[in-house]
Amino acid sequence: MRRLEQRYEGKAKRVYATADPERFIIEYKDDATAFNARKRGVIAGKGALNNAVASAMFELLEAAGVPTHYLARLSPCEQLVKALSIIPLEVVVRNRAAGSFARRYGVAEGLALNPTVIEWCLKSDALGDPPLNDAAAVALGLASPELLAAMFELASGVNDLLREHLLDRGLELIDFKLEFGTSPEGGLVLADEISPDTCRLWDRETGEKLDKDRFRQDLGGVEAAYREVYRRLVSADSPF
Numbered sequence: 479m480r481r482l483e484q485r486y487e488g489k490a491k492r493v494y495a496t497a498d499p500e501r502f503i504i505e506y507k508d509d510a511t512a513f514n515a516r517k518r519g520v521i522a523g524k525g526a527l528n529n530a531v532a533s534a535m536f537e538l539l540e541a542a543g544v545p546t547h548y549l550a551r552l553s554p555c556e557q558l559v560k561a562l563s564i565i566p567l568e569v570v571v572r573n574r575a576a577g578s579f580a581r582r583y584g585v586a587e588g589l590a591l592n593p594t595v596i597e598w599c600l601k602s603d604a605l606g607d608p609p610l611n612d613a614a615a616v617a618l619g620l621a622s623p624e625l626l627a628a629m630f631e632l633a634s635g636v637n638d639l640l641r642e643h644l645l646d647r648g649l650e651l652i653d654f655k656l657e658f659g660t661s662p663e664g665g666l667v668l669a670d671e672i673s674p675d676t677c678r679l680w681d682r683e684t685g686e687k688l689d690k691d692r693f694r695q696d697l698g699g700v701e702a703a704y705r706e707v708y709r710r711l712v713s714a715d716s717p718f
């Protein structure tokens with residue numbers, strides 16, 4: 479399947495139409511942004527590495543019965559997906575405090591969170607993706623209470639599956655962001671990506687950060703961290 483006109487360009491991906499109105503092609507880019515795009519850069523090879531990691535994670539979740547938009551990895555940087563109507567909420571799942579959560583509540587990074595915290599943020603770069611509660615999400619017409627409950631359940635199940643899978647491969651899943659959409663039939667489907675851009679991943683033994691925090695915090699070794707995640711989750715062979 480070939481890509482036709484570009485439909486959308488985000489910070490890390492481009493979305494293209496195909497001849498089939500129910501299918502899109504997503505291209506993963508090497509571009510990296512942080513702090514609501516105030517920091518910009520390029521992580522060499524990231525597009526291909528994230529596409530491979532996200533494809534492997536979507537395949538794992540599909541095999542466990544989670545509906546995802548993923549259909550196939552078409553080329554190093556391209557993925558074929560189902561066209562969905564994206565719900566304008568970011569679903570953030572936190573097993574340990576980090577990033578904006580640690581700053582917001584003044585707690586140490588790494589504090590274990592029990593129960594796991596699941597938060598909604600409004601998907602709006604202009605407003606800096608502000609967090610919102612169930613009532614605000616419903617009152618603003620972003621989702622029904624039933625849809626919020628379904629997203630909570632699905633996000634919680636995804637967390638259980640990913641956490642165990644990653645831990646087996648020496649990675650602790652600190653937190654991550656999911657996006658959901660609805661299919662033309664109205665079903666809730668996991669969309670977007672699952673990669674070191676959207677997950678915080680720490681080495682299980684050493685606590686070393688193997689995710690976009692290396693870029694955000696200028697820790698160095700950014701490309702090496704993305705390659706290491708690929709090595710553990712996709713293949714021990716050299717990426718490409």
Ligand code: UDP
Nearest residue numbers: 570576577578579653654655675676677678
């Ligand atoms: N995240 C993301 N996109 C966003 C905001 C957050 O993928 O626009 C991910 C981020 O990589 C982390 C988790 O969601 O794994 C929680 O991020 P946080 O709210 O702590 O924000 P940040 O530290 O990026 O400001």
